[in-house]
Amino acid sequence: MMKSKINTMKFRIIKVAGFTILAVAISLWVFASRSDSDELRRDLLLKVITFAINSGHYHPGEIDNGFSEKAFDFYIDNIDYAKRFLLKEDVDRMAKYRNELDDAFLNIDFEFLDLSTSILDKRTLEAKDYYTDILSHPFDFSVDEKYEYDVDKIDFAKNQKELKERWRLSLKSEILSRIYDEMKDQEKAAEKIDTVTIKSFDEIEVMPGKSFKRYDDWFHRMSKFDDNDRLNTYVNSLLNVFDPHTQYFPPKQKEDFDIRFSGQLEGIGAHHTKKCIC
Numbered sequence: 650m651m652k653s654k655i656n657t658m659k660f661r662i663i664k665v666a667g668f669t670i671l672a673v674a675i676s677l678w679v680f681a682s683r684s685d686s687d688e689l690r691r692d693l694l695l696k697v698i699t700f701a702i703n704s705g706h707y708h709p710g711e712i713d714n715g716f717s718e719k720a721f722d723f724y725i726d727n728i729d730y731a732k733r734f735l736l737k738e739d740v741d742r743m744a745k746y747r748n749e750l751d752d753a754f755l756n757i758d759f760e761f762l763d764l765s766t767s768i769l770d771k772r773t774l775e776a777k778d779y780y781t782d783i784l785s786h787p788f789d790f791s792v793d794e795k796y797e798y799d800v801d802k803i804d805f806a807k808n809q810k811e812l813k814e815r816w817r818l819s820l821k822s823e824i825l826s827r828i829y830d831e832m833k834d835q836e837k838a839a840e841k842i843d844t845v846t847i848k849s850f851d852e853i854e855v856m857p858g859k860s861f862k863r864y865d866d867w868f869h870r871m872s873k874f875d876d877n878d879r880l881n882t883y884v885n886s887l888l889n890v891f892d893p894h895t896q897y898f899p900p901k902q903k904e905d906f907d908i909r910f911s912g913q914l915e916g917i918g919a920h921h922t923k924k925c926i927c
Contacts, residue, residue, distance in 0.1 A: 691757075691759055691880060692757045694880070694884065695754065695757050695884070696757065698884060698887075698888070712751045712754060712755060713751055714748045714751060716750070716751045716754075716890050717747065717748050717749060717750040717751040717752075718747055718748065719889075719890045720750045720751075720754075720886050720887050720889075720890050721743075721744075721746065721747045721750055723886040723887075723889045723890065724765070724882070724883060724886035725740060725743075727882050727885070727886050728765065728769055728882060729769070729805075730800065731800050732800055732803060732804070732805050732806070732815075733776065733812070733815065733816065733819070734769060734772040734773055734776050735768070735769070735772055735805055736772070736805055736806055736807070736808065736809070736812060737804060737805040737806065737807050738807075739768045739772065739805070740805050742764075742768070743761065743764060743765055743768070746760075746761040746764075749761070750887070754887055762879065762880065762883045765879075765883075766876070766879045769879075773868075773871055775809065776812075776816065776868075777868045779812070779813040779816045779817075780816060780820070780864055780868070782813075783813070783816060783817050783820055784820065784861060788820075788821045788824065788825075790821075790825065794818060794821070795818075796818040796819060796821070796822040798822075803815075831848075835847050835848065
């Protein structure tokens with residue numbers, strides 16, 4: 650049987666302006682298949698996180714069903730806060746793990762994560778199809794329709810038809826808002842300069858521009874999400890139960906964090922402390 654060799658494993662608990670970041674750096678030399686390497690990396694990550702929590706300067710409380718329920722809710726919010734991807738049947742399907750994430754955490758079990766990842770990847774592709782199809786047809790702004798912005802007042806869509814309609818209303822509302830802002834900007838500009846060309850509502854409507862590009866960029870970024878990104882979201886959902894200001898940064902993001910804050914901490918009056926266990 651092939652064996653894996655762990656070269657180094659270390660983490661730092663860093664506090665920055667009241668936020669706690671578990672910066673985990675794990676170097677592995679794995680003489681095994683790719684899938685084995687991924688599984689080992691995931692297992693090690695949770696073990697290190699567990700050790701970091703128990704060694705940190707906070708009181709995590711009981712890892713029980715109460716922990717599991719909070720972690721589940723955090724995770725669903727993290728992957729689809731606006732309720733624009735998952736269907737109610739998806740959430741119901743995942744809800745069977747609602748009281749099991751504590752055991753999954755302690756037993757290093759990723760069954761829930763794998764299931765949720767496969768569901769979300771499928772629904773993301775479907776949402777891109779909704780978006781593309783909706784924008785291929787003109788909106789009828791003569792029809793009086795309502796869109797609920799407060800996500801706390803809506804449930805997950807019952808089916809794909811309802812979810813696509815939610816996307817349509819959202820896009821229509823956003824475009825209408827953009828047109829209104831553009832027309833107001835024109836009016837202000839015309840008050841200062843007589844030569845400003847005033848475009849009509851219909852002329853502005855056929856200029857999709859920024860709104861659509863933003864969504865194109867959004868879906869492009871989501872298409873780049875990989876298993877590491879999903880794992881990070883899952884781990885941070887677990888950590889948020891202990892402390893809403895606790896965040897796990899994988900090594901690359903930790904480097905970006907250091908670069909972003911280097912030389913700036915004193916300027917914003919923040920004080921940071923580092924604890925390193927190697």
